Amino acid sequence: MTRRFPFITSEILTLNALMVASVLSLIFMNSLVAAPKVLFGRSLSAIPPSLFPSIVLVLLAGMCAATLIIVRTRITHSILEDRMGRTEWLRAVILFGIMTLYAMTMVPFGFLISTAIATALIALQMGARSVLQIGLVSFLGPVLLYLAATRLLAVSLPELNTIELFYADMLSLFASEAPAVPATPDASQ
Amino acid sequence: MIKNLTKKAFASLAVTGAALTASFAPAQAEYPEKPITMVIPLGAGGSHDLNARVITSIIPTYLNQAMIVRLTPGAGGQKGTQEVANAAADGYTLLFTHNYIDMLQQHVENLPYTPAEDFVTVARINYAPIAVAVQADSPYQTFEDLVAASKENPGGVQMAHSGNWGALFVPAAQMMKALDMQWNLVPYQGGGPALQALLSGDADVTMGFPSSLAAHVEAGKVRILATAGAERLYDDVPTFAEVGVEGDVGFMHRVVLAPAGTPEDVLATLGEAFKTLGEDKTFTRMMGRLGENIDIIGTEEYDAMRMEQSEAYKALVADLTGQ
Amino acid sequence: MIEQFTEGFAMAMRFDTMALVSVGLFAGMLVGSLPGFTTLMAMAILLPISFFLDPIVGIPFLLGIYKGGIFGGSVPAILISMPGTGAAVATSRDGYKLTQKGESRKALDMALFSSAFGDTCSDIFTIVMMFPIAYLVMQFGPPELFAVLLMSLVIIAATSGANPLKSLIMMMLGLWLSFVGTDPLGGVERFTFGLFDLKSGIPLLPMLIGVFALPEVASVIIRNEKSRQLAALVGERLSKAEFRRCLPTICRSTVIGTGIGIVPGLGQIVAAMMGYSAAKNASKHPETFGEGEIEGVAAAEAANNAVNGPTMVPLLTLGIPGDNVTAILLGAFVAQGLRPGPQLFEEQGATVFAILVAMVIANILFVAIGYLSIPFFARLVTIKTSVLIPLVIMFAFAGTYVFRSDATDLLILVAFGIFGIIAKAGRFDVMPMVMGFILGPSMEYAFGQTVAMSSGNPLGFFATERLGALAVLLVTPFIGYVLWKRLYGTPAKI
16 A cells, blocks of 8 residues: 555545544533523523534534545545656655745744745746745745735734834935825825 | 825825834844734734734834734634734734623633733723614614513524624623523624625514614614613613613723733833824824724733623623522 | 616716726726625725715715725635635636636636626616615515525535535535624624634635635646746637627526515525526536536626626615615715615606616726726736745735734634635536625524524514515426436536
8 A cells, every 4th residue: 555556545544534533523512612601690692602513513523434435445546646656755745845934934033034934945946046036935925915915905923123113214215315295095005 | 186185195005104114123132123913813904903903003103113913813812812822022012802701701712822811911902882772673672572572482583693702792691590480592793794684674673883783773673772881871772771671781991911021111102002092183183083982901900890890701701600 | 767867977077986986896896706895895995085076976976986996806716716705706616717818818808708797687687677676675574585595505516516415515514614603693602612713703704715726836836837837828719700699608607696686685696606507507508607607707897796786776776775885875865865765766866867777888898997907917827936926826815814813813814725725626616605705694594683583483484474585496406407407417427
């Protein structure tokens, strides 16, 4: 079962995992779903909070079992099978490793630094070797997006205080050189 | 005509533009030197959102910095509140919330923060009194009729509210307690859907703020039976106190809070800005159109009110849940 | 009524209205095309501007942002399989396949024309039938909503994916995920394991980007297509003949979308899915759906835009906004001194009709603006992948973050990305999961309300007072069976 039918395995694994998870959740339903609260001695919600989860989990477990039985009786050929070899899986692991790193560093490192690291790594993984191209993408991209998001769309992205103040200084320099026109949101969209 | 209009349009653009250009202004030595974020722990398009849009479009004039709205709904308001509780107490992260999330929730849930200790008031912006409403062709002509019917047939009267421990639920529960009656409380996803349930006949009674009920009252579709507060809002409609529901029942206070530990001078700057905002002509006109009042109250006064609220809600919750 | 309409029509024919509508359309399109930066945000930010404009200028301006934003949302859905909202999910299914075939321009054109067509028809229908629709809206309470939602889920499960059983499994998984967090009715925690981050539930946007976009992006890297482009060509523009071929589908979807717009609380997501399912069911070659069928794009886009007209009705006639977008419009109306409600038409009939006519004009302007912008959007996919893919990943992460400003959402995004790859490998269709996830909470809420209304006896309640809802519930299994039989009459393929 190692190299020949990896995707039938991944299908069966998923089904098994879902079935086990739903059966376990059904067994431990009482500790996973809190009891409804009470007001004037009556329940605060008309249906017990565990009603819908119970129905869904029973159906889920049952259908997983049924599908597993059908899958085992037929062996079909996977379309993706030929494409995902060991190198491919390795690339997937590296890629999602980079993305996890990106997710964990965005707030502590700020948007610019974390994005620059992540995009540069991904570009390198994809085989880009032009320093200029990588530099432009991983530096200009986040700077422009950050400024567009915080200044034009008025939403916040995480950023280090020093970098944020640097942006503010740069923009005020720019603004003091050309102060005449108040930026209208329409024009700036 | 067109010229006049373009002029108006430009004036308006300049106001909003101010919010944006404020961030382009030269850096100052003192607070605020960068845009201020105002977190709303509620969803987009609600009354807090609308109020905040008006506030943030005008307050940059007095702070010389933009104020950015950040909507962080979730877990009944706890998500956004916690975020501000954890934010740096430098005056750059504020919370725009209301008294039920702020002071009532701590008594019904386990919160990851302590409202009384983690927040200080910047300013109370305004408040809204709630009103009890029925359909115009309802058999309940007066509040007494409604109470009598509710006592006669416990749970037979359907009351539409906007969610457990929300702005409609709490006054309803207080009434049921005070008048010893029983309603069948049916939740809806907000005050709007609750009103729609009343209009379609699914619910017998609901509550609402005068700003949202007014159009229906004038159209003769809805009748108001009682309103919150000590003074009558409508000449022929009794107050809660007159019908036997005493205490601070049925007010929603919209309030701006800051994390505890925010420096005194920062709070003073903000407080001053909100106070002058309350007198701004454009601000009063726009809030008037939204049907909201303006009654700015400062740090000390509202902090004292918060303590009273906390005590009152604690007693209320203990009373209602019998714990 | 007629005079008011003609007066309103004349009022709407203004240069400044059209100019600002165009600005709004363009701004909305740009913002909407960034996933996570929702149209709603753009509307809320620009709302104060409308306060100072004439009502016939300010409100159409906001409507322009909204309409532009809906189309903007289908741009990344088609080009990089990144639907930013639930409404664009059905579009991305065939749209992205068309992009991979090098026909992105055609897909975008079709999205534009079918959107504008669906929207215009439903707007006109709404203007003419305003009061009958207002009456119909009042007939829908929680029991009816529950019945319709259940039927929608059955139809989605029966018509999506290659294997109905696996589609159902994914739908159940989606429902299960939707239970995580605070129970909407009773306010108690479910499946949170005591984690505060899970208390407000799993957010939708990381799920959408995670299961739809990241696996596609990843597969480019995994297959090591560094110097290639996502598609070498942007292809031809949409031809008249192709539009004509899809016209019956577009009309069907428009009717479905308009109908769903009348049911409060269903909205664009259900409309897009139902329009798509119906087109697939009616097609002579249902197997081409999901493989780059232009009709699929047309069906989804016409349906989700046709919702727009009727959703204005409760806002205008009752003053009750049905969703966040109409809530912002309510603010704009009120700030203009127009108070939506029963008396609006008596007091301000001409102005309201002028605004409604401006909605129709916005659609027409939109076709022109969209048609001119599409070539630029379409060219995106011809950028070298080693430049495009890192940027796409940056947008995915930034969009996820700005949605709720929560770093945990980024980890959820990566987790759904990994799940998406596994599901792809195991040939599970993630669409039913997403639909179950989106519709599950509404369905549970509506059921809870129904039980509360009936004082604990829902069966008797349906049978005595809610015959309409009962009829829908009874016919649901039958519809599900017929659809399943028609589309998968042969024994289930695994």
